[in-house]
Amino acid sequence: MTNFSAGAYRYSVCHLDSTIKHLEQVLSVEGANSLFSQTYWRGRVVQALSTPGLAPAQHSRLQRLLDRIAQA
Structure with a gap:
């Protein structure tokens, strides 16, 4: 993971599925x-x-999480 600063990405695509799974859980x-x-x-x-x-599947999963947060 990289530094969390403007223009820097914290997640890499190879670790994103585990990150999404963690967020979903x-x-x-x-x-x-x-x-x-x-x-x-x-x-x-x-x-x-x-x-x-x-x-696209990762984007959909993340969008569902945003929707869930908005409904909370």
Whole structure:
């Protein structure tokens, strides 16, 4: 992972599936109202969405997570 700064991508496409799986698990079990705020989770998902080389299925999964956060 790279530094989290403007223009830098935190996730690499080869590790993105495990990141998405983690986000799906946390957001389904604890919801967006867990120990962290909705802003935190939205930021993590948006950050993953900015990963270069994102596959359509990955994009769909991440979009569903954004929808879930918005509904919380």
